[in-house]
Amino acid sequence: MTLGTDPPSPLDWKFSQVFGERIPGEDVQDIDTISAIEFEKSGNYLAVGDQGGRVVIFERNDGKDTLDHCLHRNELEQLDFTAKQHPEYLYKTEFQSHEPEFDYLRSLEIEEKINKVRWCAPNGSLFILSTNDKTIKLWKVKDRKVKIVKEIDPNPLVYSENVLLAERSFMSRQHQKSVANGYHLEWTEKISGNGPTQEGCAKITDVGDTAATRCRKVYAHAHDYNINSISNNSDGETFISSDDLRINLWNLEISNQCFNIVDMKPSNMEDLTEVITSAEFHPFHCNLLAYSSSRGFIRLVDMRQSALCDHGAMILRDGESRSFKSFFTEIISSISNIKFATDGRHILSRDYMNLKLWDIRMETSPVAVYKIHEHLQPKLSDLYNNDSIFDKFECCLSGDGLHFATGSYSNLLRIFSHRGGSKQGMTIEAGKNLNRKQQPHAALQARRSSLSNLTRVFSRQGHENSYNNELVCDLSTKLLHLAWHPRTNLIACASGSSLFMYYA
Numbered sequence: 001m002t003l004g005t006d007p008p009s010p011l012d013w014k015f016s017q018v019f020g021e022r023i024p025g026e027d028v029q030d031i032d033t034i035s036a037i038e039f040e041k042s043g044n045y046l047a048v049g050d051q052g053g054r055v056v057i058f059e060r061n062d063g064k065d066t067l068d069h070c071l072h073r074n075e076l077e078q079l080d081f082t083a084k085q086h087p088e089y090l091y092k093t094e095f096q097s098h099e100p101e102f103d104y105l106r107s108l109e110i111e112e113k114i115n116k117v118r119w120c121a122p123n124g125s126l127f128i129l130s131t132n133d134k135t136i137k138l139w140k141v142k143d144r145k146v147k148i149v150k151e152i153d154p155n156p157l158v159y160s161e162n163v164l165l166a167e168r169s170f171m172s173r174q175h176q177k178s179v180a181n182g183y184h185l186e187w188t189e190k191i192s193g194n195g196p197t198q199e200g201c202a203k204i205t206d207v208g209d210t211a212a213t214r215c216r217k218v219y220a221h222a223h224d225y226n227i228n229s230i231s232n233n234s235d236g237e238t239f240i241s242s243d244d245l246r247i248n249l250w251n252l253e254i255s256n257q258c259f260n261i262v263d264m265k266p267s268n269m270e271d272l273t274e275v276i277t278s279a280e281f282h283p284f285h286c287n288l289l290a291y292s293s294s295r296g297f298i299r300l301v302d303m304r305q306s307a308l309c310d311h312g313a314m315i316l317r318d319g320e321s322r323s324f325k326s327f328f329t330e331i332i333s334s335i336s337n338i339k340f341a342t343d344g345r346h347i348l349s350r351d352y353m354n355l356k357l358w359d360i361r362m363e364t365s366p367v368a369v370y371k372i373h374e375h376l377q378p379k380l381s382d383l384y385n386n387d388s389i390f391d392k393f394e395c396c397l398s399g400d401g402l403h404f405a406t407g408s409y410s411n412l413l414r415i416f417s418h419r420g421g422s423k424q425g426m427t428i429e430a431g432k433n434l435n436r437k438q439q440p441h442a443a444l445q446a447r448r449s450s451l452s453n454l455t456r457v458f459s460r461q462g463h464e465n466s467y468n469n470e471l472v473c474d475l476s477t478k479l480l481h482l483a484w485h486p487r488t489n490l491i492a493c494a495s496g497s498s499l500f501m502y503y504a
Contacts, residue, residue, distance in 0.1 A: 011403065011415070011417065011426075011489055011504035012504055013415065013426065013428060013434070013502050013503070013504045014434060014502065014503055014504070015431075015432055015433075015434045015500075015501075015502060016086055016088070016490065016501040016502055016503045017088065017089065017500075017501040018432055018498060018499065018500050018501070019058070019091070019498070019499040020032070020497045020498045020499055021432070021498050022496065022497065022498055028496050028497045029497075030051055031050065031051050031052030031053075032050055032051070032052060032496075032497040033050060033051045033496055033497055034048055034049070034050050034481060034494035034496070034497060034498075034499060035049055035050055035051050035113055035114050035115065035481065035494075036048070036049035036114045036115060036116050036117045036130075036481060037049075037117075037481050037482060037483040037492055037493075037494060037499070038116075038117045038118055038119060038483055039119075039483050039484070039485055039486055039492070040119040040121075040126075041119060041121065041486060042486070042487070043060065043087065043485050043486050043487045043488065044059065044060045045057060045058065045059055045060070045092070045119065045126070045141075046058040046059075046089055046483075046492060047117045047119065047128055048117075048492075048494070048499055049097070049114025049115075049116075049117045049130060050113075050114060050497070051111070051112075051113040051114070052112060052113075053096055053097055053098035053099060053100070053112030053113065053114060053132065054094055054095070054096055054097065054114075055094065055095055055097045055114060055117060055128065055130055055139070056091070056093075056094040057092045057093050057094065057128075057141060057211065058089040058090065058091055058092055059089060059090055059092040060087050060088070060089055061088050061089060061090040062085065062087060062088045086488065086490055086503035087485065087488060087490055087503075089501070092211050093141070093210070093211035093212075093213060095139065095213040097114060097130040097132075097137055097139065098112040098113075098114065098130070098132045098135065098137070099112055100112045101134075101135075103134075110132065110133055110134050110135075111132060111133060112132055113132055113133070114130055114131070114132060115131050115132055115133065115226075115227055115228065116129075116130070116131050116227075116228075116229060116230050117129065117130045117131075118130075118230050118231065118232050118239070119232075120138075120232045120236070120239070120252065121236070122236055122237070122252055125140060125142075126140070126141045126142070127139065127140050127141070127216070127252075128141060129230055129232070129239065131227050131230050131241065132227070133226040133227055134220065134223060134226070134227065135218060135219070135220040136218075136219040136220070136227070136230060136241055136250075137215055137217070137218050137219070138215070138216045138217035138218075138219070138252065138255075139213050139214065139215055139216065140213065140214050140216050141211055141212075141213050142211070142212055142213075142214070143210070143211055143212075144210055144211070144212045145210075217252070217253075217255040218255055219241070219250055219255050219258070220255075222241070222248050222258050223241065223243045223246065223248070224243070224245075224246075225243035225244040225245055225246075226243055226244065227241055227242065227243050228242060228243060228244070228276070228277060228278060228279075229241070229242045229278050229279040229280065229291075230242075231279060231280045231281045231289070232281065233281045233286050234281065234282070234283060234284050234285070234286045235286040237251060237252055237253075238250060238251055238252065238286075239252065239281075240261070240279055240281060240289060241258075242262075242276050242278070242279035242291060243276070244275040244276055245263065245264045245265040245275060245276065246260055246262060246263050246264070246265065246276075247260070247261055247262035247276065247279055247289075247291060247309075248260055248261070249261050249303075259307075260308070261301075261303060261307070261308065261309045262276070262279075262291065262301070262308070262309050262310045263308060263310055264276060264310055273295070274293040274294045274295045274297075275293065275294045276291050276292070276293060277291075277292050277293060277294055277334060277335050277336055277337075277392075278291065278292045278335060278336065278337050278338045279291035279292075279338075280338055280339065280340055281340075282340060282344055283340050283341075283342055283343075283344050284344055285344065287302055287303045287304045288300065288301070288302055288303075289301055289303070289309075290338060290340065290347060291338075292335035292337075292338045292349060293334075293335065294330070294334040294335075295330070295333070295334070296317065296318065296333035296334065296335055296351060297315050297316065297317050297335075298315070298316040298317075298335065298338060298347060298349060298358060299313040299314065299315055299316075300313060300314040300315075300316065300360055301313040301314075314360070314363060315363060316347070316358050316360065316362075316363055316366075317363065317364070318356075318364075318365055318366060319364040319365060328380045328381075328384065328389070331352065331384070331389055331390070332351060332352040332353045332380070332389065333351055333352075333353075334351060334352070335349045335350065335351050336350055336351060336352070336392035336393055336394070337349070337350045337392065337393065337394040337395050338350075338395075339395055339396060339397055341397050341401035342397075342399060342400075342401055342486075343401055345359060345360060345361070346358060346359055346360070346367070346401060347360060348395050348396075348397050348404055349366075349395070350372075350393050350394065350395040350406050352373060352389060352391070352393070353371070353372060353373045353374065353376075353377075354369050354370060354371060354372060354373075355369070355370040355372055355395055355404060355406050355414070355416065356368070356369050356370070357369075357370075357404065357418070368418060370404070370414075370416045370425065372393075372406060372408055372414055373408065375473075376473070383475075386475065388409075388475045391478060391480065392480065393406055393407050393408070393478075393479075393480055394406065394407070394480060394481050394482055395482075396482055396483055396484040396491070397484060398484055398489060399484070399485070399486050399487055399488070402417060402418055403415065403416065403417045403418075403484075403489070404416045404417075404418075405482060405484060405491055405493075406482070407478065407479030407480055407481070407482055407493060408427075408473070408478070408479060409473040409474060409475055409477065409478045409479075410429065410473045410474045410477055410478075411429055411430040411431070411474075411477045411478070411479050411495045412427050412428070412429055412430070412473075412479060413427070413428040413429075413430055413479055413482070413491070413493055413502070414426075414427055415427075415428065415491070428502065430479055430493060430495040430498075430500045431500070432500075434502075477495065477496070479493055479494065479495055480494070481493070481494040482494065488503070489503060489504040490502070490503045490504075491503075
C-alpha cells in the first residue's frame, strides 16, 4: 500500500446478497444476532458466528459448477468472464460450536455467544477456530459424499444363513462391485440352483456432497477474563488468544498447554489503569504482534526479545492533542478493534468516535483520522446512561490497503478511501435497497487524546447531565461486525440477524 501517490479509482458500491433477511415487524431473538464474521484467506469461504453459539459457513459458488463441463474455447471464455464478476456465496453448512455453561467455582454463567472466528489451514486442510468468553475450539470442515438407496427388493427370497455365506464367499470376487473408499455403489446377488434368481437386492447411488464438521481440539481453562481476540500466526502452527489482561500463545496441536506472553495484571488491582481490547499477529512476520488498550494505545511487540512481551514494546499513540480532557475522554478513546494491512506496515484502529490509520514507523500520530460519530459529541452523557457508549465497533481494510470500512448506528456502513492525501467517504444504510447518505464530517478533523485511568473506575456522581434533544440516530440498530473480502472489493456486514453483502 502506497499512500499519497497514485490515488485509487473511486468505488461504486452495489448490493450483492442478503442472508437471514428480516420481515418488517418480525421480532429477532437475541440468539440469532450475528456476533462474528470472517473470510477465509482465499475468499472461497465465509464464516458467521452468532450469539446462540452457532457457526454458519458459506461457500463461494460462482463458476465452480460449470468448470468441469467447459470443453470448448467459447465456454472457457464465458467462464473467465463470469470469474471477473463479484463473488456469490451459497449456504454450505452450520454447526453448534458452543453451549451455555456454568462455572460453579465462581457462580458465573458462561454464554454460548461466539466472540470471534478465524480460519486456519494447517497441512492444506480447512479448519476454523471459534471462541466464546472462556473456551476456544478448533473445528475441521470436510466434504463428504451423500449416498441413498436407489432400489430395493420389497420381497427378497429367504435362504439359510449358511447358504448365503457360502454363496457370497464364492462369488465375492466376481460379482461384488465396490469403490476405493469402501462404499458399495451397487450390490447384485444371484442365487443359483433350482430356486429363482434374485437380482438387485439393493442399489446405492451417489447424490452429491455435503459438509461435515468435527471438533478436533478444545483450548480451555487458560483465561480468567473474557476472551476478546484470537489471531492466527503466519507460521501456520500457532495462534494467540487475548482477554482483558493477558495474551496467551498456543500451538494448534497442543490444547492442554499455552504460554503467557503478555501479562498486564498488577499486583494490586486498584492500580489497574488499562485493559487489552484487541490483539492481532503481523501478516507475515511470525515474531511480531500488536495489541490495543483502553487508553487508546497500540503496542507492537517482538516475541524474540523476551519471553514476556509486555515490556519494551513500541507504542503508537496520538500525541497531538493532550489538552482537552473530560469524563468521557477515556471511554471514547478506548480502541475496540485493530487490523493489520496486508503490507504489514499499516494498522487500522477503531475507537468509539474515530477510525484511524497508523504507520508503524510513526509512533506519535496516525496517518489519517476519519470521523465517525462526531455528531454524537453533544450526546455523550445520554450515550453513557444507556451504555451505548461502550459499543464495540469493528473495522476492516481492502486487500490493497487503500480502502477502509466500519459501522455505525442506524445500520450505517461507512467506507473511506485514501486518495492522494485527501479523505473521501461514503455512507450506506444496510439493506437490499442501496441508500447512500452524504456525511459532511467525513474529512480530517482535530484528534482526541486519551487519559491514563481505566474507564470503569470512574463514578457517575457529578456527571448525570442530561439533554432534552433527541439523539440524531437510531441506537437500537447498529452495525458492529463486518469483513472485507481478501481479494476483491466485497464487504460482508451484519445487521441484527441479517448478513448483507456489497460489492464494488
